[in-house]
Amino acid sequence: MNDWIAIGALALVGVLIPLGMMAVSYLLRPSVPETSKRATYESGEIPTGDTRVRFNIQYYMVALLFLIFDIETVLLFPWAVVYLDAVESDAVSLLEILGPMVLFVTILLVGLAWAWRKGAVQWAQTPRQVESEHNRP
Numbered sequence: 001m002n003d004w005i006a007i008g009a010l011a012l013v014g015v016l017i018p019l020g021m022m023a024v025s026y027l028l029r030p031s032v033p034e035t036s037k038r039a040t041y042e043s044g045e046i047p048t049g050d051t052r053v054r055f056n057i058q059y060y061m062v063a064l065l066f067l068i069f070d071i072e073t074v075l076l077f078p079w080a081v082v083y084l085d086a087v088e089s090d091a092v093s094l095l096e097i098l099g100p101m102v103l104f105v106t107i108l109l110v111g112l113a114w115a116w117r118k119g120a121v122q123w124a125q126t127p128r129q130v131e132s133e134h135n136r137p
Helices: 002-028 057-089 094-118 127-134
Strands: none
Touching: 057 094
């Protein structure tokens, strides 16, 4: 039972320290209401225009595809290092060694083909492609 008292005291201290810091900060901070304090911070510049700016989704698609294939690379390098040792040991069959990685790469290639077909990897369109999109029924 003594251990639970120590855990409870630690939890209480873990809650009281942040609450105490927020209370002291609230009491000591200067309170000068100004309209400039409520404005959006723009590096000292006066904000202009609407805050809702529409971004091209293509930037996010390229970033997501980069992350997917970056993670693939991160997983392929350690596997390649272990692969050589596994082949030399003859403890496991070639299918057990290659199977999971071939499946993984196949799934990623299917995803890349789908993204390619949807135009996610196409950064800019030629005038002919733009024209053909407008002429579709």
